[in-house]
Amino acid sequence: GAVVSQHPSWVICKSGTSVKIECRSLDFQATTMFWYRQFPKQSLMLMATSNEGSKATYEQGVEKDKFLINHASLTLSTLTVTSAHPEDSSFYICSADRGSSRADTQYFGPGTRLTVL
């Protein structure tokens, strides 16, 4: 089956530093990747849609200058949390889309837990 990896699986950083999270589709090419944020005991909230070779589309209320997304290739998207603060601590999950128009072709990564001290 389709596999999506995320790296790192967890990260602890100091307030004010930047953190980069990678999302890779290991055995297929993903024209579109999605980044979600999940708070404890809460739902996944879509942050942005990342299309290869173009700028990401951010959801309302998500600061694009704080959450930088780069989708440089068909197998890699990165999310950089710039100048991280404790309120950015969360579980970040990516998904990769094989390119069909059907929503069920999304494959999810295992998530990255970010803790900002």
Added chain:
Amino acid sequence: GNSVTQMEGPVTLSEEAFLTINCTYTATGYPSLFWYVQYPGEGLQLLLKATKADDKGSNKGFEATYRKETTSFHLEKGSVQVSDSAVYFCALGSGSARQLTFGSGTQLTVLP
């Protein structure tokens, strides 16, 4: 806009008990409906789906029927196992977009 309301957990059942996790939705148009499962330490996996009214999705003994009249997609399983312990998410996808809207998730624990 689209939204999904899911039964709050946690839910704790004994092995072989009957499971129902309620899910209702609000959407424009004709969405597709999904149930995803997240096992500890793993990513979300698609459990089952239904793409139109009255469709029944099924997988691994789990079933859910797309009820347009009640805007519901309740998840059921007749006899749960310890290995079913996980978090279950109801989600909807709009017709042409690839974006998913998730419910809040329901933690299920099955005791031996």
